[in-house]
Amino acid sequence: MAGGGTWPQCAEILGIPRITAEHSLTVLKRSLLPSGHWPLLDVAVETVAKELDTAAALRVDFAARRRTLSTWQIPAEDLEALTAGLTRLARVDSPLTQSVVTALVWARVTQGDYLHSPTVEALRQAQQSTKLVVAAIGQLQTPSNRRGARLRFLLRINDYADGLASGP
Known part of the structure; x- marks a missing residue:
């Protein structure tokens, strides 16, 4: 995501099956969109992605x-x-x-x-x-x-x- 990837692309890179990722996103959206919290999640995930990008030396290559x-x-x-x-x-x-x-x-x-x-x-x-x-x-x-x-x-x-x- 730090490189501009989409949620499904990130899931693929992480080895998460596409159907699992799509289902997880559906559940999250169902919970977060009505309450207006989706933008907060989006910002939080982007913040974490940027922090991980700058802390490359500390990252574990899970792939x-x-x-x-x-x-x-x-x-x-x-x-x-x-x-x-x-x-x-x-x-x-x-x-x-x-x-x-x-x-x-x-x-x-x-x-x-x-x-x-x-x-x-x-x-x-x-x-x-x-x-x-x-x-x-x-x-x-x-x-x-x-x-x-x-x-x-x-x-x-x-x-x-x-x-x-x-x-x-």
Whole structure:
């Protein structure tokens, strides 16, 4: 946007599916236009874009992170380390767990939505259900479930992702 791009162009650059971006804009407009707040949002977004443009040295290239992680999956040995000692979690070494962890790490490292992670997108493209992965992530992220082994697992996933994001 700092370079004069439109909202849909910005979404495309960020790897946000066009339909998702259009839906988000529709919801925002529905909420902000009647109250006259759309111009405030527009100014705020433009201000942030300009600040980011001037602070180029501090910017994280999330597009590069998404490209790097586009085919990445959690290595088996890393998954084993993340799940070590978490005996109360069922089937921590399953392909489902690998998909869940891969999607959550992708989301944290790229600051994206796990629903748009390559893992979930691959299931959609293969016309397979995403329900199991989405439900398992929901179980981990539901605040009332954040205790015991699930909490330790989620914290380990976040620490792992933060380590990847900070680089070597």
